[in-house]
Amino acid sequence: MKAKAEPLRIGVFVCHCGINIGGVVDVPSVVKYASRLPNVVHAEENLYTCSEEALSRIKEAIKEKKLNRVVVAACTPRTHEPLFRVTCQEAGLNPYLFEFVNIREHCSWVHMHQPEAATAKAKSLVRMGVARAQLLEPQVESEVEVEAQALVIGGGISGMHAALNLANQGFQVYLVEKEAELGGMLRKLYRLLPDGVEASKILKPSVEAVKASEKIKIFTSSKIKSIEGYVGNFNVTVISLETGEETRFKVGTIIVATGAVEKEPTQLYGYGEYENVITQLQLEGLLKEGKIPPAKKIVMIQCVGARESTGTTYCGRICCVEALKNALILKELNPKVEIYILHRDIRTYGRYEEYYQKAYAAQIHHLRFQEEKPPEVSQLPDKKLRVKVRDDLQGRDYTIDCDLLVLSPPLVQHSEGEEAARMLRVPLGQDRFFLEAHAKLRPIDLATDGIFVCGTAHGPKGIPESVAQAYAAA
Incomplete structure (x- = not known):
């Protein structure tokens, strides 16, 4: 969608983030620098740009100065970009005519003992943000149909509980396990941490619940042959390791619970x-x-x-x-x-x-x-x-x-896990386990949208953690 041919009017808002940024970066100097950049008609500093007061200032500036592009130089877009996009939208500006510049992680935090260098770098990043903002075009969001079905790869304890949680929410689940029986490594254990309960007392009711669910279709002695598509619309082909028979279906999301081996x-x-x-x-x-x-x-x-x-x-x-x-x-x-x-x-x-x-x-x-x-x-x-x-x-x-x-x-990771990673086009970490999108903010998401991980496929962990992660993924 092309923007109307109108003069660019860019507003730049630079955040102190308390002392997180302002304690290192010379914020007033960055604001003064930004005000002189091409097409910038408004530049200001805020103690906390994400505060209600500062968000109101952004809305007022958009209306009063007739801003058609907004640049915010602050902390991480991972947590705050959606907030500023909504703010622009509430002021009548297309939310995609917004550009975020991270001067906390990229400047003040990594150069905390070099204030002059951090300030110079912040100016450069703001200049680049303004240059990019000049090229932004308004976008229109569209909706696509999402398959209300899920695929769980792996029938160990985490895979079974992920499938059960999804099924209990009313979703159709396809559970694929390479072994002839469900249970994974739990079938090999005697007693479990932390309370010493016998593994069979956890395994048996879990397997029975999965088999009893009308919402869970179980494929044992099977593996994934191919996965294509995108979030909401994945095309999956499962092949039986016993008969070679192939089954095809569509799912909206995928949970990887392929486990690990000793x-x-x-x-x-x-x-x-x-x-x-x-x-x-x-x-x-x-x-x-x-x-x-x-x-x-x-x-x-x-x-x-x-x-x-x-x-x-x-x-x-x-x-x-x-x-x-x-x-x-x-x-x-x-x-x-x-x-x-x-x-x-x-x-x-x-x-x-x-x-x-x-x-x-x-x-x-x-x-x-x-x-x-x-x-x-x-x-x-x-x-x-x-x-x-x-x-x-x-x-x-x-x-x-x-x-x-x-x-x-x-x-350690096994060959089936590495094969699944290649098929799903998601990365493995240095330890060869599935690498989450963000250790703190998206600990169960994988790099491809709509694909999640739980259990020892993500790294070594006990049964309680594996089950907890399964519920988080589902």
Whole structure:
């Protein structure tokens, strides 16, 4: 839509944002500079441009000075641009004849110790904003029909609860799971944090509720073949991994709940070489099946394949609390078992600090080693394992002959998740998990509008967090 051929009359409003901007940037100098730019007929400063008083000033200036373009130099457009567009519209100006210049994040915050440089940069950004405003054309918003249906990719605990929440709101949901059964990693767990409830007591009612819902169409042993379209109108093709049959449907929104997998600690501490070296997830499986390891002495090693200088650089986040939980379960089942947890440092968050305290009370030993001096593992003639480690806190070397060695590797992204990211055209972060649009303001949105993420597809987290995020996404 072309603007009428009328002389440009631009108004510039520069915000102090209290001292966030004004404490560094010379705002009066920026206003004076802006007033001399081509086609600028009005320039002023405001203590808080987002305040009711300042918004009223913008409306008055638009009417009194007959402004046909407005530039606001303030904080972040992410939170405030909609407010200023509405203000322009209320004054009779097309909301798309508005330009936002961020001089807080781009100037005062990043150059807080360089006021002169910050001011000069603010002037340059305002000049560019005014130049861009001269090229703006009025736009007309249009409406398109939106499919009142949703796709949930992944049938783990977060995917199931996202589907249930959508279904309870009256929306048709298509739930696609690559495995033959719903449940994801929850099917492999024994007890859950933070209260030690059995996983089956959470899993069973969740699966039953999903299967009982008339609003949820379940595709097990299936995967997404293709996704095309845009927010409100996605065309989805699902293919059965058993029959090859394809099913096509349209949805308005997509929730990614593809989960994660435990990193396989190949060639670390004898894993894959010695039968009595297992992972925490494998230990959970044994406990769930009632196969209590007949061990008198157990060693657990943390940060296996995590917090590396290259490769998996991040903290697994839930590995420490899982190890503490399983160690306490083993102590509960066999009070005489001797357990050592070898770690670079134990990281528990929230209520999980209680497990750390309980572990000490249960006489579970903690030995801290340095990254450059990891434990050494070898097998003895009787098939037991000898673990040598130096406790950095005591400055003492330990040699532990154990019956079972349990490794704590982190959760990592899997190939199906990476394939889904390519198909959806959304980015993965440095840790290869799905990257949210904004960690603070849009923590469950992905870069493509209409697509959201929940559960461990977004990063390592426990069941309560995964379920909470599922409800947020839905």
